[in-house]
Amino acid sequence: NAGVTQTPKFQVLKTGQSMTLQCAQDMNHEYMSWYRQDPGMGLRLIHYSVGAGITDQGEVPNGYNVSRSTTEDFPLRLLSAAPSQTSVYFCASSYRGTGNQPQHFGDGTRLSIL
């Protein structure tokens, strides 16, 4: 019963490097989203998707790209990592019947940019 799986769990990058955070869900959920969690700021929405082929920006999309080629996968790409992107990243999913309110979260990816 995997639910939402995020990889990697930890990553250290140098400024300017690029990388992709992976997110996969096995519940056939239409809605998927990416959040970042920073101390004192709660969770902030980066990007979200309401279905395969459809993505949109959240509150803090700058510096991140997403795509949704399949229902299962929703990768988050950092194009050129910056120290301000040091954070814990969470992927979440939900089925359309609940609207876009996230029901299932992954374990998170702790990302440090040096």
Add this chain to the structure above:
Amino acid sequence: AQRVTQPEKLLSVFKGAPVELKCNYSYSGSPELFWYVQYSRQRLQLLLRHISRESIKGFTADLNKGETSFHLKKPFAQEEDSAMYYCALRGYQKVTFGTGTKLQVIP
């Protein structure tokens, strides 16, 4: 714009004492509100939603549109309630979270 405010970063209560975690919101439409909880070393999970008017693990929350609040309450705190609690508001196609309140239940 939609906004969720949780004024307390940390709330410490003794075991058996009542708990109230505050949440205020700002939204021009008809709000849908939720509480999420994150226990130590566990995933963030949905605790309850105002539409369901349910009680989960002894917690309840009532939506007060006049005061734009959705406070989370429990009459008698238990040690296992210690966790991070997030209030969230669902607007058009997105969900906004508050900054969270850490609840510490003292034995």
